Amino acid sequence: MQITRRKALQLLAATTPALAFRNSFAARLPITSGPFLGTRDSLAAYRIPAWFADAKFGIWSHWGPQSGVEDGDWYARNMYIQGSDQYNYHVKTYGHPSKVGYKDLVPQFKAARWDPEHLMDLYVKAGAKYFFSMGVHHDNYDMWNSKYQPRWNATAIGPKRDIVGEWKVAARKRGLRFGVSEHLSNSFDWLAPAHTSDSAGPLAGIAYDGVLPAYKDLYHDYTGEPAAFAKTAQAMGRVAPDWWKQQYFNRIKDLVDQHQPDLLYTDGGIPFDEYGLSLVANLYNLSAAKHGGQVEAVYNSKTNSDCSTGTCALDRERGVLDNISPVPWQTDTCIGDWHYKRGVKYKTAKKVVDLLVDIVSKNGNLLLNFPLPNSGELDAEERVTLDGITAWMAVNSEGIYGTRPWKIYGEGPSTKVVVASNGKEFDPNENKKPDLNASDIRFTTKGNILYAFVQGWPQGQAVIPSLGTASPQHPAKITSASMLGQDGHLKFTQDASALRVTLPSNRPRAADIGITLKLTTA
Numbered sequence: 001m002q003i004t005r006r007k008a009l010q011l012l013a014a015t016t017p018a019l020a021f022r023n024s025f026a027a028r029l030p031i032t033s034g035p036f037l038g039t040r041d042s043l044a045a046y047r048i049p050a051w052f053a054d055a056k057f058g059i060w061s062h063w064g065p066q067s068g069v070e071d072g073d074w075y076a077r078n079m080y081i082q083g084s085d086q087y088n089y090h091v092k093t094y095g096h097p098s099k100v101g102y103k104d105l106v107p108q109f110k111a112a113r114w115d116p117e118h119l120m121d122l123y124v125k126a127g128a129k130y131f132f133s134m135g136v137h138h139d140n141y142d143m144w145n146s147k148y149q150p151r152w153n154a155t156a157i158g159p160k161r162d163i164v165g166e167w168k169v170a171a172r173k174r175g176l177r178f179g180v181s182e183h184l185s186n187s188f189d190w191l192a193p194a195h196t197s198d199s200a201g202p203l204a205g206i207a208y209d210g211v212l213p214a215y216k217d218l219y220h221d222y223t224g225e226p227a228a229f230a231k232t233a234q235a236m237g238r239v240a241p242d243w244w245k246q247q248y249f250n251r252i253k254d255l256v257d258q259h260q261p262d263l264l265y266t267d268g269g270i271p272f273d274e275y276g277l278s279l280v281a282n283l284y285n286l287s288a289a290k291h292g293g294q295v296e297a298v299y300n301s302k303t304n305s306d307c308s309t310g311t312c313a314l315d316r317e318r319g320v321l322d323n324i325s326p327v328p329w330q331t332d333t334c335i336g337d338w339h340y341k342r343g344v345k346y347k348t349a350k351k352v353v354d355l356l357v358d359i360v361s362k363n364g365n366l367l368l369n370f371p372l373p374n375s376g377e378l379d380a381e382e383r384v385t386l387d388g389i390t391a392w393m394a395v396n397s398e399g400i401y402g403t404r405p406w407k408i409y410g411e412g413p414s415t416k417v418v419v420a421s422n423g424k425e426f427d428p429n430e431n432k433k434p435d436l437n438a439s440d441i442r443f444t445t446k447g448n449i450l451y452a453f454v455q456g457w458p459q460g461q462a463v464i465p466s467l468g469t470a471s472p473q474h475p476a477k478i479t480s481a482s483m484l485g486q487d488g489h490l491k492f493t494q495d496a497s498a499l500r501v502t503l504p505s506n507r508p509r510a511a512d513i514g515i516t517l518k519l520t521t522a
Contacts, residue, residue, distance in 0.1 A: 319430060
């Protein structure tokens with residue numbers, strides 16, 4: 001019996017799933033060769049590298065043309081939603097979106113005073129061990145010299161600089177790991193309002209500029225989509241045709257291939273099945289080729305099911321956990337809006353440090369966005385927050401970097417408040433957590449050292465019941481106590497009820513934010 005070549009391949013593929021994948025997608029979705037294929041089974045063998053678990057703190061520049069407007073996040077979408085604050089601002093400031101659209105705002109993004117070298121010096125001084133550049137937001141504008149988005153990228157229009165490339169050079173020069181964020185997978189649906197019109201008023205029914213064929217490379221081409229698609233598409237729906245998924249793959253692969261990041265962040269779960277999985281595999285294979293077969297790269301997904309089998313590191317947008325995770329994870333948050341907004345009230349340094357020590361005590365990392373305005377310079381109030389973080393980290397970071405969780409993450413009033421997760425990718429429970437004070441303790445460990453973060457300045461003594469000899473945690477015997485930033489040892493007692501450490505009379509500069517006790521164990 002003769003068997004055709006096609007039949008032989010089908011039979012072989014049926015018994016070899018990995019080969020079946022290669023036969024189906026290798027030509028269409030070429031990736032760097034290496035230990036991983038773009039399948040969930042293959043990617044399940046991935047493990048998060050130790051450097052990520054050690055780093056603990058990163059800074060992010062969530063920056064692009066929407067920042068140039070300086071009116072907050074999601075401007076490129078909301079300016080087309082009649083009645084929204086940003087629509088009203090747009091009409092008042094620029095004109096009606098049927099006449100002046102997002103395409104007309106992009107050139108106003110100039111970055112005229114952006115100095116990545118200076119900013120990176122500030123971020124390193126503040127304690128960041130990795131740095132993220134925005135790669136592309138939902139607005140479909142690429143922040144690098146994009147091969148597949150030639151008209152709407154930062155080297156072609158706006159700053160006319162390779163923003164990602166310059167951030168990368170500045171970060172790597174200072175020994176930081178470098179990451180890029182991509183939000184492109186949602187763009188096809190997210191920009192749908194640009195294809196609609198006012199539903200009321202004198203210009204009702206007059207189409208916004210998103211329908212103009214000359215700008216479909218920015219607003220997307222809805223040819224072939226259902227007539228009501230623009231009115232029904234969900235912002236984060238990821239409903240898109242195959243040609244768009246292919247473009248998504250091409251652009252993000254171009255971003256990763258050009259800039260070889262250590263981290264890649266996706267705004268959501270791994271998108272579009274084999275397209276997204278192949279991008280993860282490509283990232284890891286590039287890293288393996290660069291590091292002698294060792295995968296040093298990290299992919300961040302916001303979907304727990306992506307990360308629970310290996311595959312990637314879980315990211316929780318503006319969310320924190322209620323207990324210690326067995327594997328490293330990350331919270332990403334911002335001191336204000338994601339994109340720059342004039343007059344917004346920023347998180348204080350105290351709030352940021354409270355988040356940091358809580359997250360680190362639970363085996364997590366904090367990725368913190370400082371939103372830049374059109375100019376590319378931090379504003380005065382951002383500098384206040386950054387300077388406060390810098391001052392605290394200069395004294396206390398020893399208890400942050402390279403540490404691991406203790407038996408419990410902490411104690412105090414804040415640990416009694418349980419904030420249930422909503423189970424969704426966006427779970428902003430950070431604002432539901434109580435502020436920490438001198439009664440709240442968080443723990444980390446490194447070898448035989450136990451660090452106790454006291455999130456305020458107790459009067460006279462720091463009392464830690466979890467370290468009492470009769471505590472359910474059965475703590476080791478404490479043999480010495482000191483405070484980071486202070487010379488000499490502190491007097492202490494450890495009995496059945498608690499560890500009691502006598503604090504020095506001179507109050508440290510950052511004591512209102514918190515202090516760190518360094519405890520040596522037997």
